[in-house]
Amino acid sequence: MNLAPCYNITYLGPMRRALLSIRDRLDRAGILLSGLCAIHCVIGVVVVTALGLGGEFLLDPAIHKLGLGLAVLIGIVTLGLGVARHGQTGPLIGGGIGIALMAAGLAAGHGVAEAAFTIAGVTILAAAHLRNLRHAC
Numbered sequence: 001m002n003l004a005p006c007y008n009i010t011y012l013g014p015m016r017r018a019l020l021s022i023r024d025r026l027d028r029a030g031i032l033l034s035g036l037c038a039i040h041c042v043i044g045v046v047v048v049t050a051l052g053l054g055g056e057f058l059l060d061p062a063i064h065k066l067g068l069g070l071a072v073l074i075g076i077v078t079l080g081l082g083v084a085r086h087g088q089t090g091p092l093i094g095g096g097i098g099i100a101l102m103a104a105g106l107a108a109g110h111g112v113a114e115a116a117f118t119i120a121g122v123t124i125l126a127a128a129h130l131r132n133l134r135h136a137c
Contacts, residue, residue, distance in 0.1 A: 023085075026078045027129040033074070034126035037067050037102075041115045041122075064106050064118075071099055071125060082132040091132035098125030 040063075079092040101121030108114045 020085075023078050023081050024133060026074050027082075027133045030071070030074045030078060030129040031126045033067070033070060034098075034122035034129070037071075037122045038119050040067075041118050045112070045115050061106070068099070068102050068106055071102060071122075075099055075125065075128075079128060079132055082135060086135040088131075088135045091128045091135065094128035094131065095125055098122065098128060 075095045075098075079095045083089055083092050098121045101117050101124065103121075105114045105117030105121060108117055
């Protein structure tokens, strides 16, 4: 089922299906990780602010750095391959904006600004992965 014209790369049937399957799974993983990140941000702000619990774990910068690293890695692979396959740069640009906002959240330190930047970033990044899936061919 071809939803968009495919450019540049042509593979034999089984190889093409395998690569598209991997890319689709990684796009879905990117969407899932974005959702988990947003939940983590909301829970972190609510639990730490309201109850004063879990700050050493929920607000640990290592978790945020790991999440950003995974977002960059999955984004480069899936959104970059998407451009090579369907020629649409929109998902890649959206993913870059989302990752930039996530990085701004990490740089902002803990608090409302961090949560706002991060949630906006992961929302845009998830939308980019979803758009990339819709352009799959």
